[in-house]
Amino acid sequence: xxxxxxxxxxxxxxxxxxxxxxxxxxxxxxxxxxxxxxxxxxxxxxxxxxxxxxxxxxxxxxxxxxxxxxxxxxxxxxxxxxxxxxxxxxxxxxxxxxxxxxxxxxxxxxxxxxxxxxxxxxxxxxxxxxxxxxxxxxxxxxxxxxxxxxxxxxxxxxxxxxxxxxxxxxxxxxxxxxxxxxxxxxxxxxxxxxxxxxxxxxxxxxxxxxxxxxxxxxxxxxxxxxxxxxxxxxxxxxxxxxxxxxxxxxxxxxxxxxxxxxxxxxxxxxxxxxxxxxxxxxxxxxxxxxxxxxxxxxxxxxxxxxxxxxxxxxxxxxxxxxxxxxxxxxxxxxxxxxxxxxxxxxxxxxxxxxxxxxxxxxxxxxxxxxxxxxxxxxxxxxxxxxxxxxxxxxxxxxxxxxxxxxxxxxxxxxxxxxxxxxxxxxxxxxxxxxxxxxxxxxxxxxxxxxxxxxxxxxxxxxxxx
Amino acid sequence: xxxxxxxxxxxxxxxxxxxxxxxxxxxxxxxxxxxxxxxxxxxxxxxxxxxxxxxxxxxxxxxxxxxxxxxxxxxxxxxxxxxxxxxxxxxxxxxxxxxxxxxxxxxxxxxxxxxxxxxxxxxxxxxxxxxxxxxxxxxxxxxxxxxxxxxxxxxxxxxxxxxxxxxxxxxxxxx
Numbered sequence: 001x002x003x004x005x006x007x008x009x010x011x012x013x014x015x016x017x018x019x020x021x022x023x024x025x026x027x028x029x030x031x032x033x034x035x036x037x038x039x040x041x042x043x044x045x046x047x048x049x050x051x052x053x054x055x056x057x058x059x060x061x062x063x064x065x066x067x068x069x070x071x072x073x074x075x076x077x078x079x080x081x082x083x084x085x086x087x088x089x090x091x092x093x094x095x096x097x098x099x100x101x102x103x104x105x106x107x108x109x110x111x112x113x114x115x116x117x118x119x120x121x122x123x124x125x126x127x128x129x130x131x132x133x134x135x136x137x138x139x140x141x142x143x144x145x146x147x148x149x150x151x152x153x154x155x156x157x158x159x160x161x162x163x164x165x166x167x168x169x170x171x172x173x174x175x176x177x178x179x180x181x182x183x184x185x186x187x188x189x190x191x192x193x194x195x196x197x198x199x200x201x202x203x204x205x206x207x208x209x210x211x212x213x214x215x216x217x218x219x220x221x222x223x224x225x226x227x228x229x230x231x232x233x234x235x236x237x238x239x240x241x242x243x244x245x246x247x248x249x250x251x252x253x254x255x256x257x258x259x260x261x262x263x264x265x266x267x268x269x270x271x272x273x274x275x276x277x278x279x280x281x282x283x284x285x286x287x288x289x290x291x292x293x294x295x296x297x298x299x300x301x302x303x304x305x306x307x308x309x310x311x312x313x314x315x316x317x318x319x320x321x322x323x324x325x326x327x328x329x330x331x332x333x334x335x336x337x338x339x340x341x342x343x344x345x346x347x348x349x350x351x352x353x354x355x356x357x358x359x360x361x362x363x364x365x366x367x368x369x370x371x372x373x374x375x376x377x378x379x380x381x382x383x384x385x386x387x388x389x390x391x392x393x394x395x396x397x398x399x400x401x402x403x404x405x406x407x408x409x410x411x412x413x414x415x416x417x418x419x420x421x422x423x424x425x426x427x428x429x430x431x432x433x434x435x436x437x438x439x440x441x442x443x444x445x446x447x448x449x450x451x452x453x454x455x456x457x458x459x460x461x462x463x464x465x
Numbered sequence: 466x467x468x469x470x471x472x473x474x475x476x477x478x479x480x481x482x483x484x485x486x487x488x489x490x491x492x493x494x495x496x497x498x499x500x501x502x503x504x505x506x507x508x509x510x511x512x513x514x515x516x517x518x519x520x521x522x523x524x525x526x527x528x529x530x531x532x533x534x535x536x537x538x539x540x541x542x543x544x545x546x547x548x549x550x551x552x553x554x555x556x557x558x559x560x561x562x563x564x565x566x567x568x569x570x571x572x573x574x575x576x577x578x579x580x581x582x583x584x585x586x587x588x589x590x591x592x593x594x595x596x597x598x599x600x601x602x603x604x605x606x607x608x609x610x611x612x613x614x615x616x617x618x619x620x621x622x623x624x625x626x627x628x629x630x631x632x633x634x635x636x637x638x639x640x
Binding site: 018034035042046047056057058059134 | 487489490495536548549559560570573574588589593594597599614617620624
């Protein structure tokens with residue numbers, strides 16, 4: 001086989017291509033190069049192998065480092081003082097005086113900057129479920145304790161029942177619910193990158209330093225409000241201004257618009273979509289998750305001639321009372337596929353239909369928000385599900401009144417709250433093979449209308465083979 | 466003769482990094498590629514498939530990893546891969562025509578462990594944390610163009626380091 005050469009420039013172009021940093025025409029040229037040049041393909045294979053192995057090494061090191069490690073002070077914090085000291089060694093008196101002036105100015109600037117940075121440094125106030133912190137130095141910490149600093153790194157809530165609240169010195173609070181990932185900047189301004197998941201902010205009014213900046217994969221948001229909710233993934237961002245307004249810039253084309261109080265906007269990468277804020281519709285009592293559009297965790301398995309089903313996928317609950325607990329989860333989000341909020345009542349029912357490999361306990365959980373916006377809490381219920389030998393279909397109906405809050409501070413009941421997402425969970429060791437074909441909320445009125453399926457009454461579990 | 470589950474698993478584990486790398490070419494997310502490999506291994510053991518030879522296992526594994534990768538993209542980003550299926554398959558074929566790479570992977574592991582911390586951090590941000598180059602450039606404090614150059618040189622030095630630790634391949638097998 002003829003050996004083909006690849007220039008340094010071509011290698012760099014491939015690295016750019018992988019990052020998505022090329023124009024359409026240059027990307028096409030790289031694809032053409034990859035098609036005709038074996039050395040180019042070898043280079044891409046090389047980079048892919050490096051990427052995979054680097055990640056494996058990092059995972060091994062994470063496992064070796066194990067649990068909680070205290071963070072060292074951020075190296076930038078001491079930098080300004082060190083640079084000031086260098087001036088003390090100048091010889092001449094005048095130079096010394098000049099140097100002292102410089103030191104004084106540097107110190108004043110550094111002090112002001114540190115003070116501003118300190119103001120925007122966040123600490124973890126409260127958390128539940130699995131949590132991981134990666135500092136800018138690359139240090140990975142699991143099991144953060146309240147009081148730990150969470151500025152200058154990435155905070156991840158890892159499971160569907162995770163919940164984390166971090167607080168700034170001015171009393172502003174940010175709540176992450178479910179699986180989310182935020183990068184909290186260690187800067188003299190409050191800057192947060194929401195890479196995925198849900199975030200609710202309850203902020204003190206903006207000071208003269210300016211409001212908070214929120215970045216998501218699709219939007220840049222100047223926060224001019226005190227309360228707002230945001231949800232994001234790689235392709236969309238939903239923003240709701242609950243008190244005050246937001247200024248949104250769509251990243252794909254730079255279009256800017258304001259989101260007034262009480263309005264919501266969806267920002268996608270599509271430049272042909274209007275960036276128009278709307279008032280959320282009136283709350284509705286019923287909801288049926290469109291599968292797979294609403295699914296946030298689980299594997300979609302299409303079925304020939306049918307609609308398909310969502311197979312539970314593993315997640316690790318690191319902070320389970322009995323030690324790390326592997327579970328299998330299917331979750332669906334209301335916000336990714338429903339324009340109107342879904343109101344919950346004690347007499348509402350959350351219905352999970354699916355299939356189990358064998359009988360066992362199924363947990364059903366939900367995340368709720370307050371009607372005026374803001375994260376309200378997470379709630380859980382569980383029921384044993386009986387299926388025949390060899391497995392079978394089941395319908396699990398959980399009345400709203402059966403859901404218990406996962407934390408003391410959460411509302412006692414889901415009544416009057418709005419559904420954000422819901423999930424079905426089984427313990428991996430039970431090997432139930434949970435598959436879900438429908439996730440629904442039936443409001444009190446719809447429940448009255450519904451015929452009883454095969455003698456199954458509300459609040460009970462049924463199965464059919 | 467049909468391979469046993471144990472034999473299939475042994476083959477897959479020997480080829481793990483290359484199957485994961487093939488998935489990475491599609492999804493460009495190292496955590497997703499790891500999940501995809503796990504799915505491939507799970508399918509090989511639990512689905513109604515049987516294999517008569519190592520090459521049959523591997524052809525199936527690469528194709529399944531590619532399909533899983535495309536599914537992952539469609540589900541998560543609702544996108545199709547930038548690299549066409551034919552090109553991915555060609556790369557998989559080229560992966561298959563090389564040795565299993567046990568020594569190569571070990572050499573790469575050793576080379577990565579010798580990378581200076583600053584460079585390792587850059588690789589960690591880019592590939593383990595999956596941060597875009599723009600963000601890594603900002604964190605490192607360099608311009609985007611400089612970061613691409615630095616990253617490219619890093620990959621090059623890793624490749625050279627690996628090659629220096631391996632016995633030379635016959636000329637026709639070299640890329």
